[in-house]
Amino acid sequence: MSTEKTTTQNTATENRQPKGELTFDDKVIQKVVGYAIENVTGLLGVDGGFVANIKNKIVNTDNPTDGIGVEVGKEQVAVDLDIIMEYGHNAHDIYKQLTEVITKQVRETTSLTLIELNVEVVDIQTQKEFDASQTSLQDRVTDAGSTIKEKTSDGVDAVKKTTSQAVNDDDNRVK
Structure with a gap:
C-alpha cells in the first residue's frame, strides 16, 4: 500500500510545473x-544617432541594438526603428520585409x-554615400596614429644615421 501512495505522490510532483516566470531584457529583443x-x-x-555611432566605434564594437527601441511585455513586443x-528601393517594400523577418525571429527566439x-x-x-559615411572617428584616429608612428620611426632612423655618422667622424678625428 505504501508503494502505491508513493507512486501517486511522485506522479503528482512530476506533473506540477515549477513556479517562476521567463522574462526578456530589452537588450535581448533589440x-x-x-x-x-x-x-x-x-x-x-x-x-543610432551621432553619439551612439561614435561611441560604438571608439570602443570598437559592432552593436546591433543602436537605433532599435523596444517595449517588451509578458507576451508581446513593440519595436521602433x-x-x-x-536610394532606388521602395520604402513600403522595406517595411514589409522588416515586418516579416522581425515577426518571425522574435516569435522563433522568444515565443x-x-x-x-x-x-x-x-x-x-546611395550605397556609395553610405559606405563613405562609415569612415568613423576611430578609423581617422587609427590612420593618424599610423602616420605618426611612421613619421616617428623615420625620425628615429634619421637620428640614428646622423649619430652614427657623427661617431664615425669623431673616430676619424681622434686617430
Whole structure:
C-alpha cells in the first residue's frame, strides 16, 4: 500500500510545473531584431544617432541594438526603428520585409508576438554615400596614429644615421 501512495505522490510532483516566470531584457529583443534585419534588401543601416555611432566605434564594437527601441511585455513586443534606406528601393517594400523577418525571429527566439512596428526613415543614401559615411572617428584616429608612428620611426632612423655618422667622424678625428 505504501508503494502505491508513493507512486501517486511522485506522479503528482512530476506533473506540477515549477513556479517562476521567463522574462526578456530589452537588450535581448533589440539584438534579436538587429540580427533579424541584417539582410533586408534596401536597408543600409539602423541609425543610432551621432553619439551612439561614435561611441560604438571608439570602443570598437559592432552593436546591433543602436537605433532599435523596444517595449517588451509578458507576451508581446513593440519595436521602433530609425533606418537609413538605399536610394532606388521602395520604402513600403522595406517595411514589409522588416515586418516579416522581425515577426518571425522574435516569435522563433522568444515565443513573443510582435504587435507593433514603427519605422522612421531618417535618411536615404546611395550605397556609395553610405559606405563613405562609415569612415568613423576611430578609423581617422587609427590612420593618424599610423602616420605618426611612421613619421616617428623615420625620425628615429634619421637620428640614428646622423649619430652614427657623427661617431664615425669623431673616430676619424681622434686617430
